[in-house]
Amino acid sequence: MSETLFALVVALGLAVTMAAPAQEQKKPFDPVPENERNLYRFDFKKNFYADDAAWQADMAKARSQVEAIQGFKGRLLESPATLLKALEARRESEDLLIKLYAYGEFTSAVDTKNRKYMDAYETLRAEADARESFFAVELRSLDAAKLEAMVKREPKLSSYRFVLEAAVREAPHVLSEKEESLLAELGPALSSWEPALFQLTFDRTAFPKIEASGAERSLHLDYSTLMKDPDRSVREKAFREYYKQLGELSDLAGFSLVKEMQANNEVSKLHGFPTYYHEALFDAYLSRGELDNLYGQIEAELPLYHQYLDMKMDRAAKSLGIGRAEIWDMDMPAKGVPELRFTAGEGCREGLAACKVLGDEYSRELGKLLDPKNGRLDIVGGPNRGQGAFCEGNFAYFMDNYQGYLDDVATLVHESGHAIHHQLVLNHRGSLYFSEGPAYMTESFATFNEWLLRDHLMKTLKDEGARRAVRSQSLDEMMVLWEIARRAKFEMVSYDRVAAGEITGAGGFDKACEDTGLKYDPFFARYPEMKVQWMRKHHYWDVPGYYFNYVLAHILALTYYQRYLDDPAGFPKKYIAMVSQGFDRPAEELLKDFLGIDLKDPKVLQGVFAMMKRQMADVRADGAAAK
Ligand SMILES: [Zn+2]
Secondary structure (H helix, E strand, O other), X not given: OOOOOOOOOOOOOXXXXXXOOHHHOOOOOOOOOHHHHHHHOOOHHHHOOOOHHHHHHHHHHHHHHHHHHHOOOOOOOOOHHHHHHHHHHHHHHHHHHHHHHHHHHHHHHHOOOOOHHHHHHHHHHHHHHHHOXXXXXXXXXXXXXXXXXXXXXXXXXXXXHHHHHHHHHHHHHOOOHHHHHHHHHHHHXXXXXXXXXXXXXXXXXXXXXXXXOOEEEEOOOOHHHHOOOOOHHXXXXXXXXXXXXXXXXXXXXXXXXXXXXXXXXXXXXXXXXXXXXXXXXXXXXXXXXXXXXXXXXXXXXXXXXXXXXXXXHHHHHHHHOOOOOOHHHOOOOOOXXXXXXXXXXXXXXXXXXXXXXXXXXXXXXXXXXXXXXXXXXXXXXXXXXXOOEEEEOOOEEEEOXXXXXXXXXXXXXXXXXXXXXXXXXXHHHOOHHHHOOOHHHHHHHHHHHHHHHHHHHHHHOOOHHHHHHHHHHHHHHHHHHHHHHHHHHHHHHHHHHHHOOOOOOHHHHHHHHHHHHHHHOOHHHHOHHHHHHHHHOOHHHHOOOOOHHHHHHHHHHHHHHHHHHHOOOOHHHHHHHHHHHOOOOOHHHHHHHHHOOOOOOOOOOHHHHHHHHHHHHHHHHHHHHHO
């Protein structure tokens, strides 16, 4: 998740490229100057394999490791020593597999036609998963007392305590081996056709074209461009037509979603959960009680969100010179806001400077990642490149096409945050295996870096207009909370209602969307057609039960930021200790033990809301001063 909205910057004598007034237009901004382009490419030889023979040697090694793990089948729990050996063998195997995975991902990202290494990895991964499934089955007979006794006899097992405790925790929800393998076989037939049908529903629909700024635009593919068109009537038409079109597709979309939720609920019931959503929370070490506690606090502060929307609408109306802004006016870029651009070198330097507060080790590792001479960055656009931006493990950073916008720099620090998290765990615990944890935790680490970047820019930019732009965009980013909370809540409510038989098709989803929408967002009352908005998030089909991770990650990153502002010297040390520790206990306990954050505390978000209110007051004052 790297949605960031701001624009920005310069500091410390770096060249700032702001949209200059027309009369003094300079040469066009070049995000990666011609003579530096070759620097921003991966050096696979240096960071991965000197040649194919070296890669093949690792593939062969990984295969023999998987083979050797087979030797533990049927005797995993025969003694603490055997269990330790088996776990260490698996950890070593996973460390090599992640390197082979990263190699496959990065080689295919820089050349989408080159699937050789990724395909080979995927085959190997499937083999490993199939051959190691006995771990889950044999660990089922472990219980808390047996586990304690084993750790007592073999203290080195304590490194794997969390993995073993997870098995104990899951045991009551695991069926017999025969039943589980039956469910695994049926899995694709039960729940892989629904996302495919949803996609097909869109693919075979000829969305109307709209004339805008002298070009034909697709209502579907170009919707966000249309919503920024200078012609207000084009924007309104795009909005009305788009929702009308979604309404026409909702029967099929509703059919596929209800079938997917029913199938998921049924399988979860077999595993002893009331709904699939409960199981998803359990897997993330969260409970419905914790989520309800957070939602209670988020909803109690809805007036703050509504004040923010009012302010945005006021500003949009003034900026457009109209009496009242409508929803199709809200995405128009504000007038007179400088657009800051950073070359790749500047972006890396700003990111590094922003994260300096995280301490020497963090800075050192981030510096190595972001130093283009090390060949761990590949960010220059071109033909046959993959999409988006990502890191794998601690290895490297890929971005399809760095353009130098503040969003791009935010993405850079976000993704680097993933890589350095893995690196710190490797440094401290000797293996990447211990850095795998719930998505909301790893995403919160990455997202916190975005806040450090915005904070750094707000404090170091020389130009007041630029600082104002960052302040305003920071506020927008904070306020995203209510939007993602509404979307996540729609899914939770829907799983409950599908389980209760209250949702049987599109009409039920419209109602759930409207109920959550009316509570959160005044636009739902003004534009009843928005009730089909649930069709705009493919996540409900593609990654069911995942959306709440965005809410948690957002809340946690903001909480770290607020605590950092309150205690700039003390907080980073505690935070980095937590990140470096890896996942050796449930996320909830990590947060409590290292940072004193208690997700069950009915006031846990108080500091965050106070920070948001200060931000809102600052942005209001900026607006008044700008008049
Ligand atoms: Zn991320």
